[in-house]
């Protein structure tokens with residue numbers, strides 16, 4: 001290396017001077033020339049030796065520098081490789097990311113599709129459960145296209161499963177055609193559904209090896225008279241219902257709509273009933289009634305719910321069968337006999353034995369509870385004596401139904 005040239009030699013000489021300066025003064029002493037030459041030779045030899053030593057060191061340093069340079073080169077090279085690797089990794093990461101994104105999109109799509117499918121299944125399952133009873137019912141819901149549909153003649157959620165039928169929506173009335181292959185269940189189930197369909201249709205006939213039904217049967221009476229008629233009317237809720245089997249009353253029955261109609265538990269009676277309309281009257285007089293051997297008549301009624309009391313004839317006519325309560329009061333100061341009668345038969349009597357001469361008088365009365373059939377009559381008959389009254393209304397014939405039967 002040049003940097004080790006002249007400045008190197010100078011530094012060696014300077015080094016030598018400072019190291020051996022003292023001895024240099026001594027060898028040039030004029031009195032010992034020979035020794036001085038020897039000393040000089042020794043000195044030069046030492047300098048050369050030192051120089052050699054330094055050269056070795058320099059060579060070593062050069063080697064170290066070369067190594068360092070090489071290492072630096074290696075490091076730079078490695079750095080480049082690492083950079084490339086980093087770039088590659090980054091690229092891989094990006095690819096992975098977009099792959100994951102794509103996957104997740106696909107997964108979302110699959111998820112959405114699955115959700116749609118399960119919703120569709122749900123709707124299908126639901127529609128099976130709430131399938132209308134006939135093509136007419138479908139038409140009433142707004143379905144106007146002729147085609148194959150599921151209907152459930154014996155009612156949704158009860159009885160047999162829906163059956164597949166052909167609905168001719170263009171026919172008037174809408175026609176339900178049941179083909180033989182339209183039922184996948186048992187013969188018994190098929191027969192039940194057919195019976196229900198016939199029950200609900202206006203008319204049915206066998207045609208082309210199938211059954212063709214048209215229109216809707218008239219709605220059952222309202223209120224229904226049984227759990228069966230309730231069910232036919234479309235009420236398929238199991239529970240307590242009111243049915244009307246007799247005029248003037250509503251019976252509470254338990255309808256187990258999920259049971260077959262032949263099952264004795266399908267319609268369970270309870271003793272609870274509700275009176276359908278009240279029967280209460282209070283007929284009175286403001287004047288004496290003195291016509292013996294006749295039905296006492298009245299001038300008016302205070303209350304006459306159900307219009308079962310005719311004050312003009314004095315006769316009460318039971319509008320419905322039931323248990324009724326009656327009472328009659330009047331004023332008298334005479335000897336007399338008065339009857340409360342059912343269908344003109346005596347059921348109760350009032351007897352007085354007063355004499356007006358002695359100033360005796362009273363307000364006699366009587367009460368009865370009678371079981372009446374629809375149309376039975378009840379009246380008060382003056383056998384003899386007087387049923388006296390004035391504007392204070394001493395005469396009252398009162399009656400009301402306690403319970404229907």
Ligand SMILES: [Ca+2]
Pocket residue numbers: 152153154155156157158159160161162
């Ligand atoms: Ca059904």
